[in-house]
Amino acid sequence: MALQHIKIGDWLTILFGCIGVVMLTLKLWNGELADKALIRSGGKIFREVPLSNNQNIEVRGPLGISIITIQNRKARIASDPSPRQYCVRQGWLQQAGEIALCLPNQVSVEMIGSKKQYDSLNY
Template sequence: MKRTRFWVGVLAAAALLSVGAILLLGRWSGGGHMARIYQNGVLIREIDLDSLSAPLTFTVEFQGRTNTITAQPGRIRVESADCPDQVCVDQGWISDGTVPVVCLPNRLVIQIEGGGDGLDSATG
């Protein structure tokens, strides 16, 4: 009888610790959507998309070519580019880390990190 109480107590304590850890980790890791913009492999700008209150538009230049980037609360896109294929413009808005925006001719990459549950479309 004492053994059963002991193991019930151990399991209850483990369950409480697990729930507490999940709640704490969820609170710390559930940060906002952070857009990171890389040019030629170098981080050039970070934007907290959840803290934006108005649209933000700016231009990035690489070897005489430009990309115009627009960010709004929770999402970001390449609005215009002077690259030949326009793949980055045609991709449109991104709002999670599933697929980055990439402009190969201008060596630009936009990635979003955070704000999600850690699952991508393949696992979700």
């Protein structure tokens, strides 16, 4: 085995390397949990609701009513009149920066954390 050639400083380097990689991974991969949900209708901000209260919110769009459910610090679009139901199938949103769009009914829910994160939509 080649292990006997590793000197004490090398072990320290490996150790600090491991710690560094783990910290980097935790920092970069664990997205921040959202505090608020921003609901837009027809491009305008409809309501900004905190995730602390469990509630159902009805938003009227050109096709009908979309129902947004907030429960256990998560949010989802529970029902929507859009034909393909993409935003409903997206399911629960929890992390800051996540977004569900119901384009036909012009309704969207965006999760907001304490600071704005960049993604391909708002970059």
